[in-house]
Amino acid sequence: MKKLFFLFFMCFGGILVSQNSNKTTFKFDSIVSLEVPKNYFEADTLVDGVQIHQIRFKTSTYNFIAQKVLFEREDQKESLSRLPYNYASLLDEYDRVIARMRTRIPYTFKSKALVEKEGFQGYNLKFTNNKDSLAYETEFYLLNKNLYTFFYASETDYNSQVKDSIFNSIKINNNNSISQYLGKPPKYRIGYVISTYFFLLLIITGIIIYTVKLYRKKKTTP
Secondary structure, three states: OOOOOOOOOOOOOOOEOOOOOOEEEEEOOOOEEEEEEOOOEEEEEEEOOEEEEEEEEEOOOOEEEEEEEEOOOOOOOHHHOOOOOOHHHHHHHHHHHHHHHHHHOOOEEEEEEEEEEOOEEEEEEEEEOOOOOEEEEEEEEEEOOEEEEEEEEOOOOOOHHHHHHHHHOOEEOOOOOOOOOOOOOHHHHHHHHHHHHHHHHHHHHHHHHHHHHHHHHHHHOO
16 A cells, blocks of 8 residues: 555644634645635645645644645556545545554544545544543545645634534535546556566567577587
8 A cells, every 4th residue: 555645743833823813715726725814824845755735723722734645646657556446445545544543643533424525525533632522623535646634623622613614614626627536446457567577578588588599509600
């Protein structure tokens, strides 16, 4: 399985903003946008050569992070892609993402639920603190080759209405060409590998035969 390139910035650095700050629409790209305070913090970073585009902001009661991470290298051959190719394989990849999140998020995993936005499938996860109160919630969607992830955290003042307002502001522009199934099934990848090595084997065999014949010819020539 390819590495899942995402970061969890638990320090939630950034500027403190008022919960009543004026809002603006932030566009990750032509696909995903959401409403954020005007004085949000934006950053780009590289992890293992993969770019992570992130925005974050915090108030006196909660922290919020949204990020876009390339799920698979742009130069990955389509024939060897491990991106989902149907609904079942999409859920399999989501299960891997969830497994990684459960080990990285320092709260107790509470629940997971499939969610849908503009016809695209994603997941919502909830985590609790040591008092069994909701403290952390995340939602993510794999669209084309990018994983879009949204984090809301509040250790002592978790507000479901505030969280819902932010998460509901997330928009997926389905006027664009978007797919969650850009990969190839395993049998296609296996066929590609077998055919590639088969032709390589033929070439090597041909070279060996030619070398042997040339050697014998030189050996028998007086």
